[in-house]
Amino acid sequence: MMLRNGRFGTYSLCGALGLVLLVTACTTAPVSGRRQLILVSPEQSTALGVEAYQQIKQQTPIVRGTQEARMVERVGAAISKVVEGAEGFEWEFTLFRDETPNAFALPGGKVGVNTGLFDVAKTEAQLAAVLGHEIGHVMARHSAERMSRDMATQLGLSVLGAATQSQEMVGLVSNAxxxxxxxxxxxxxxxxxxxxxxxxxxxxxYDPRAAVDLWANFAAVGGERPPKFLSTHPLPEDRIERIKQHLPEALAFYKGN
Ligand SMILES: [Zn+2]
Known part of the structure; x- marks a missing residue:
């Protein structure tokens, strides 16, 4: 059962599960102010992110010292510096040799960019759009939120019926x-x-209008079989439309305007 698609909204889930688990389960996402149900502590999710990143770094060739690798580090450092509420994060921006145009972010500030991304991110500002987006996932704790939804689904009635054994909880966390x-x-x-x-x-x-160009580039390479990054993301036309709606809000922060 997918709770997020059911008749229970995040808000009522927050109330019910928060009370039952007797934890502060609700947080607020940055910028949007959306209420979130998060049952995983920042320490737990950071530990998982660091571990997963370590594994990826062992399995995928890393590119260092090239112009592109330096750009990834430079843009990553510039953006992570302006982010608020990232105390305790050790930001890392790694370029991986992988021709898929993709990027990812893990809890705790661990970000990866594939070399193939440069086929679509053609300027430094377009790369900043990708990294801003990935850092957005980190700061809004989207991974922890997704894990929490899975946990909430799995816990289901057992939580409502009886006190949850801590061992059971640990099992759910590692599964999630x-x-x-x-x-x-x-x-x-x-x-x-x-x-x-x-x-x-x-x-x-970085000029936020570059995000529109980035997504137009993504759409152009999409063809009949969109790259993985695109297929797990909203339709490019919808996405560009919504980005345009949010541009004035972002341009207010852009000094080069
Ligand atoms: Zn994303």
């Missing part, structure tokens, strides 16, 4: 962890990250 790093985000999380990313890139000195 696997899903947490391998499943795509949902569309509302993607849109939220777009909006947050626009503001982050603008604050870091």
């Amino acid at each position: 962890a696997t899903l947490g790093v391998s499943l795509p985000f949902n569309r509302s999380q993607e849109s939220e990250s777009d909006r947050i990313g626009l503001i982050y890139m603008a604050k870091a000195g």
Whole structure:
């Protein structure tokens, strides 16, 4: 059962499960102010993110010292500097040798960019749009939110019926962890990250209008079989439309305007 698609909204889930679990389960996403149900502590999700990142770094060739690798580090550093509420994060921006135009972010500030992304991110500002978006996922704790939804689904009636054994909880967390790093985000999380990313890139000195160009490039390479990054994300036309709606909000933070 997918709770997020059911008749229970996040708000009522927050109330019910928050009370039952006797934890502060509700937080608020940055920029959008959306209420979120999060049952995983920042420490737990950071630990999972760091572990998953370590595994990816062992399995995928890393590119260092090239112009592109330096750009990834430079843009990543510029954006992570303007982000608020990232205390305790050790930001890392790694370029991986992989021709798929893709990027990803893990809890705790671990970000990866594939070399293939440069086929669509053709300027530094377009790369900033990607990294702003990925950092948006991190700051809005989208992975933890997804894990929490899975946990809430699994806990279901057992939580309402009886006190949850802590061992059971640990099992659920580790099970959800696997899903947490391998499943795509949902569309509302993607849109939220777009909006947050626009503001982050603008604050870091990059023209947020570059995000529109980036998504137009993505759409152009899409063809009949869109690249993975695209297929797990909203339709490019919808996405560009929504980005345009949020541009004025972001441009207010852009000093080069
Ligand atoms: Zn995304």
